[in-house]
Amino acid sequence: MSEPSAVRGAEHILIVFCHPLADSFGARLLEEYTTGLTESGRSYEVADLYAEGFDPVFHAADYVQFEGGPLPQRLLEEQARVERADAIVVISPLWWLGTPAMLKGWFDRVWSNGWAYEFANDPEGSLLPLRPYLFLMTTGGSAGSFDRRGYADALDALIRGGILGWCGVSESSVVLLHDTGFDVETTGAHLDFARATGAGATVVDRAPSPDPARITVLNRPLPARTRRSPTAMDAQTAIRSYCDAWVAKDNAGIAQLFAEGGVFVDPLHERPLIGPDDISRTNQSAVDELDDVHIELFMVRGAGDCAVAEGRMTAKVIGGGALDFEFAMVAETANGLITRLTEYFDTSALQS
Numbered sequence: 001m002s003e004p005s006a007v008r009g010a011e012h013i014l015i016v017f018c019h020p021l022a023d024s025f026g027a028r029l030l031e032e033y034t035t036g037l038t039e040s041g042r043s044y045e046v047a048d049l050y051a052e053g054f055d056p057v058f059h060a061a062d063y064v065q066f067e068g069g070p071l072p073q074r075l076l077e078e079q080a081r082v083e084r085a086d087a088i089v090v091i092s093p094l095w096w097l098g099t100p101a102m103l104k105g106w107f108d109r110v111w112s113n114g115w116a117y118e119f120a121n122d123p124e125g126s127l128l129p130l131r132p133y134l135f136l137m138t139t140g141g142s143a144g145s146f147d148r149r150g151y152a153d154a155l156d157a158l159i160r161g162g163i164l165g166w167c168g169v170s171e172s173s174v175v176l177l178h179d180t181g182f183d184v185e186t187t188g189a190h191l192d193f194a195r196a197t198g199a200g201a202t203v204v205d206r207a208p209s210p211d212p213a214r215i216t217v218l219n220r221p222l223p224a225r226t227r228r229s230p231t232a233m234d235a236q237t238a239i240r241s242y243c244d245a246w247v248a249k250d251n252a253g254i255a256q257l258f259a260e261g262g263v264f265v266d267p268l269h270e271r272p273l274i275g276p277d278d279i280s281r282t283n284q285s286a287v288d289e290l291d292d293v294h295i296e297l298f299m300v301r302g303a304g305d306c307a308v309a310e311g312r313m314t315a316k317v318i319g320g321g322a323l324d325f326e327f328a329m330v331a332e333t334a335n336g337l338i339t340r341l342t343e344y345f346d347t348s349a350l351q352s
Helices: 025-040 060-067 073-083 101-110 143-149 151-166 184-199 235-247 251-256 275-288
Strands: 012-017 043-048 087-093 133-138 172-177 215-218 258-265 290-303 306-317 322-334 337-344
Touching: 012 025, 025 043, 025 087, 025 133, 025 184, 043 073, 073 101, 133 184, 143 151, 143 215, 151 172, 151 215, 172 184, 235 251, 235 290, 235 306, 235 322, 235 337, 251 258, 251 275, 258 275, 275 290
Parallel strands: 012 043, 012 087, 087 133, 133 172, 258 337
Antiparallel strands: 172 215, 290 306, 306 322, 322 337
């Protein structure tokens, strides 16, 4: 197992890498992506599933998770890598319109009942803190063929909606790098894209594909699923959850993040909003007026019950106009809920 970077950056990334060949194109993607991360000041560690000899087979002993028993030590170590990461990036080929068996087995075994999800017909939430997820997947298929046959939409539903969404992940992107191995120019463009993505301001970029003929980006907003154990949400998680709920236009989800008596302050409201009911009732019109909401967090810092963030919000205003402004935010939490969240932005920058 690889060791994490000696110096932790402002954001720590776990890269789950899956390819059996050490000299594969996927390995070159990994090299370029990690170069970008280093340029951005992020720290990272790599879970190289083949090189580390990860066993993807779900064994009889793994069933102890459904009986409350302890998992094998190797799986606990994998879970610890996930827990210390601020974001997860998966680099893998796409085989037969799915992940390799090795990667599928990593999810089968590591994302266990009682740790990643609740064993129920519809868990309606995650047991994991919210964090962004990015899949970089290589395929020999063209973007046109994937579009004509509905493969991209199917992968969006399977990976982002089914696997990640089942465990409450709402901030995710799947990037399909097409025509891999068929064109030198395309190969070089994919490597440049991987490095630029690693060096980018955010792990998950809400921007459209930079080259739709070569790269498909699946990143439409997904509904936030926010039921967690109360102690799971610290202030940094609260900020990310709040932004996720805005992107999903989930006003109820926004309100549910606040404690009874929790205070919400922003320049567009004439008074502080107090408690979930007041926030839900008063904020609903603001949510209803917006469409195509995108939030890019430049920075989220803090520890425990207090955190600050800076970012940018863009949205279309239904009926005409747009929003495009940068903001700062301070969040305080107690017992897993927001006790005060204050936003700061210049209202004169809003376009009507």
